[in-house]
Amino acid sequence: xxxxxxxxxxxxxxxxxxxxxxxxxxxxxxxxxxxxxxxxxxxxxxxxxxxxxxxxxxxxxxxxxxxxxxxxxxxxxxxxxxxxxxxxxxxxxxxxxxxxxxxxxxxxxxxxxxxxxxxxxxxxxxxxxxxxxxxxxxxxxxxxxxxxxxxxxxxxxxxxxxxxxxxxxxxxxxxxxxxxxxxxxxxxxxxxxxxxxxxxxxxxxxxxxxxxxxxxxxxxxxxxxxxxxxxxxxxxxxxxxxx
Amino acid sequence: xxxxxxxxxxxxxxxxxxxxxxxxxxxxxxxxxxxxxxxxxxxxxxxxxxxxxxxxxxxxxxxxxxxxxxxxxxxxxxxxxxxxxxxxxxxxxxxxxxxxxxxxxxxxxxxxxxxxxxxxxxxxxxxxxxxxxxxxxxxxxxxxxxxxxxxxxxxxxxxxxxxxxxxxxxxxxxxxxxxxxxxxxxxxxxxxxxxxxxxxxxxxxxxxxxxxxxxxxxxxxxxxxxxxxxxxxxxxxxxxxxxxxxxxxxxxxxxxxx
Numbered sequence: 001x002x003x004x005x006x007x008x009x010x011x012x013x014x015x016x017x018x019x020x021x022x023x024x025x026x027x028x029x030x031x032x033x034x035x036x037x038x039x040x041x042x043x044x045x046x047x048x049x050x051x052x053x054x055x056x057x058x059x060x061x062x063x064x065x066x067x068x069x070x071x072x073x074x075x076x077x078x079x080x081x082x083x084x085x086x087x088x089x090x091x092x093x094x095x096x097x098x099x100x101x102x103x104x105x106x107x108x109x110x111x112x113x114x115x116x117x118x119x120x121x122x123x124x125x126x127x128x129x130x131x132x133x134x135x136x137x138x139x140x141x142x143x144x145x146x147x148x149x150x151x152x153x154x155x156x157x158x159x160x161x162x163x164x165x166x167x168x169x170x171x172x173x174x175x176x177x178x179x180x181x182x183x184x185x186x187x188x189x190x191x192x193x194x195x196x197x198x199x200x201x202x203x204x205x206x207x208x209x210x211x212x213x214x215x216x217x218x219x220x221x222x223x224x225x226x227x228x229x230x231x232x233x234x235x236x237x238x239x240x241x242x243x
Numbered sequence: 244x245x246x247x248x249x250x251x252x253x254x255x256x257x258x259x260x261x262x263x264x265x266x267x268x269x270x271x272x273x274x275x276x277x278x279x280x281x282x283x284x285x286x287x288x289x290x291x292x293x294x295x296x297x298x299x300x301x302x303x304x305x306x307x308x309x310x311x312x313x314x315x316x317x318x319x320x321x322x323x324x325x326x327x328x329x330x331x332x333x334x335x336x337x338x339x340x341x342x343x344x345x346x347x348x349x350x351x352x353x354x355x356x357x358x359x360x361x362x363x364x365x366x367x368x369x370x371x372x373x374x375x376x377x378x379x380x381x382x383x384x385x386x387x388x389x390x391x392x393x394x395x396x397x398x399x400x401x402x403x404x405x406x407x408x409x410x411x412x413x414x415x416x417x418x419x420x421x422x423x424x425x426x427x428x429x430x431x432x433x434x435x436x437x438x439x440x441x442x443x444x445x446x447x448x449x450x451x452x453x454x455x456x457x458x459x460x461x462x463x464x465x466x467x468x469x470x471x472x473x474x475x476x477x478x479x480x481x482x483x484x485x486x487x488x489x490x491x492x493x494x495x496x497x498x499x500x501x
Contacts, residue, residue, distance in 0.1 A: 020403050028410045035414055039427040039439050062423075069413075077409060081402040162401060163315045164267040170311065170409045171275055178417060179282040179300075189282060 003098060007106030011082070012113065025114070029070040029122040036062040037129040047183035049202075050210040060130045061184060064208045067126040068142045068201050069177040072149035074118035075111070076169035079153025079232070080162070082114065083107050087158075087239045100240045104233055111154065115146040133211030141204025141213075144221045148196045149173055151228035158235045177201055183209070196224055246336060250344025254320060255351060268352065272308035272360035279304025280367060283422070298368055302453050303420040305364040306383050310445055311412050313353040313384035317391025318404050320345045321484070325399060342484045345392065353384035364456070371459030379455050382469055383448035387412070389476035390444060396483040411444075419446035444472055 015021060040062040046053050047061055090103045119142050123135075132138035152172060156165040180192040181201045192198055199221040206213045259265055283300030328341050357380045361373075370376050391408055398404040418425055419440055428436040440446045447465040454462035 018400075018403070020398065020400075021406075024403055024406045028406055032410055032414055036417075039418060039425045040423075041426045058423075073409060073413060074406070077402065077406050081405070159263075160267070161261055161263045162405075163319050164263050164271070166315055166405045166409060167267060167271055167311065170412060171271070171307075174307075174413060174416065175275075175278050175282055179279070179422075189284065191281065 004102045004105050004109070007093065007098065007103060008109045011086075011106060011110040015082075015110070015114075025074065025117055026121050028074060029067075029118060030125045032070045033063050033066050033122060033125040033129075036066045045184060047205065047209050048186060048188075049183055049208075050206045050212060050214070052210065054209045056209060063126045063129040064132070065178070065183055065201075065205065067122045068145040068197075068204045069173055071115070071118040071122040071142050071146035072173045072177060072197065073170065074122075075115040075146040075150035076153035076156075076173060077166065078114040078118075079111050079150040080157040080165045080169055082110060083154045083157055083232075083236055087236070090240050094240055100237050103240050104237050107236065108154075108229075108233065111150045112147065115143065115150050119143045119146050130208070132208035134207040134213070137207030137213050138204050140218070141200050141202070141207055141221070144200035144218075144225060145177065145197055145204065148200055148221070148225050148228055151225065151232040152196060154232035155228070155235055158232075158239055173197070181205075196228060199224055246340050247343055247347065250331075250336070250341060251347045251351070254324075254344055254348030258316070258348065258352060268312070268356050269359055272305075272312065272356055273363040275308035276301055276304040276360055276363045277367070279307070298457070299421070301364055301368055302456060303416070303422065303449070305360050305380065306420075306445060306449055306452055307412075307416045308360045309353065309357045309380050309384045310387035310448070311416075312356045313349060313388035314391035314394075314408055314412060315405075316352045317345075317349045317388040318395040318408050319391075319401070320349055321392050321395030322399060322401055322404055325487070338485050339481065342392075342481060346388070346480075349388040349392070350381075350385065353381055353388055357381050357384055368456065370456050372455050372461075375459070375461060376452060376455040379448060379451040382473070383445065383452065386444050386448060386469065386472050386476065389473065389480055392480045393476055393483060396480065396487050399487065415443045415445045419443040419449050421449070441468070447472070 037059060040059040043058050045056050045058045045061045047056055047064075048054075086107060090107065093103050094100055119139060123139055123142055127135075149169070149172075153165070153169050156168045160168060176195040176197040180189055180195055181197055183205045199217050202217050203213050203221055206217065279300040280297045281300070283296040283303075324345070328336075331341055332338055357377065361377050361380055364370070365373060390411070394408050394411075395404050398407050417423070425438075425440055427439045429439055429442070431437045431442075447468040450465045451462050451469065454460045454465075
């Protein structure tokens with residue numbers, strides 16, 4: 001456990017010593033959510049959550065549905081680079097006596113840390129414009145969305161090269177979270193429920209606008225995260241052992 | 244000319260020899276175009292989408308597919324080749340020629356990606372002026388490719404550069420596509436209040452592409468802003484790139500020391 005903590009600390013130190021990246025972790029979500037809030041026209045909006053239609057305003061709806069997307073984007077990119085491109089250095093740790101599982105655990109712990117920061121910053125900025133009905137559940141939904149896309153980023157980083165990986169993370173989160181799962185849409189496309197962001201975003205939107213969350217949605221979100229996390233862990237474990 | 248051709252060939256061979264990147268060039272644009280079309284079929288309530296949301300989605304998806312691909316190629320062309328370019332400069336390659344090779348490579352990839360995406364778009368949408376629409380699509384790719392080059396020059400690490408480009412593209416694509424009604428304006432010195440969308444890099448290419456593809460017209464009012472984006476980004480790219488690879492000064496002679 002000490003070795004996992006040491007590897008985690010070294011990764012965190014690497015992050016801390018990259019001030020530009022730290023700045024971006026804060027500025028990027030603030031920029032997106034603030035901009036969407038600022039440009040939202042005054043006017044009513046109807047969001048479709050928990051099988052019911054809830055009346056709200058566009059300046060409230062915009063920051064609400066861009067917050068999980070922003071946290072997911074940051075985590076996805078972090079997963080892609082922090083884990084995907086670190087395999088060579090991590091393989092040296094294995095040569096130095098670390099067990100592959102310890103290295104993988106440390107890296108995934110770092111990713112969870114980034115997802116937590118991205119979630120905290122995104123929700124913090126959002127709170128200046130939108131007050132969710134159930135803040136704790138909204139944070140849970142946003143955090144789960146971020147973790148799911150973090151896992152997608154890890155897999156993309158290990159399977160694809162960087163250009164394709166970044167493309168996939170941006171396109172995936174845009175289409176999945178911004179278009180397919182958008183609560184402003186009157187009908188959810190049949191394909192939407194098969195995408196990774198469906199259940200966690202539903203948790204966030206239900207908590208934000210309806211104030212009630214179906215426990216099944218939380219369970220299914222955790223299941224999606226479990227499956228993607230297992231795939232990411234297995235792929236990363238294999239990469240570290242083979243490198 | 245020989246140096247330009249050599250450098251460009253180098254960049255293209257490097258690109259082509261990465262199988263996943265090549266596959267992405269052929270697979271991802273069609274997937275993006277089609278997915279946007281399918282996804283927006285669920286958006287009947289937004290008046291900004293007009294009568295046919297699926298077509299609006301395919302217009303947005305095609306632009307996004309090509310623009311973001313070019314942006315990423317521009318970004319990684321500059322970042323991944325930084326140390327190699329510095330060595331080429333030491334070997335006598337003029338910096339302007341080096342940047343030109345990166346730009347020509349980016350344009351070549353844009354043409355290829357644009358052709359694939361436009362092919363898929365044209366299969367699903369009856370394009371009114373195909374040549375004009377394709378030209379506008381390449382122009383959109385050029386704007387984002389240059390944006391990628393500028394970001395890659397100013398933010399010289401892959402993770403940070405990708406975050407900057409991804410967040411720029413994310414906001415740009417969402418707001419300039421017209422999927423959501425946006426009427427905010429900001430004061431611009433000498434121009435009065437200007438709509439926020441007018442200032443986004445992809446807004447004018449989006450309008451040009453929509454007009455060319457759906458109405459067969461050249462929306463001349465949007466040509467000037469696109470040209471301004473291209474020229475401004477080109478100027479910044481040359482300045483920043485020259486600065487990042489040595490600022491026009493001769494490379495220092497490094498002495499070996501034990």
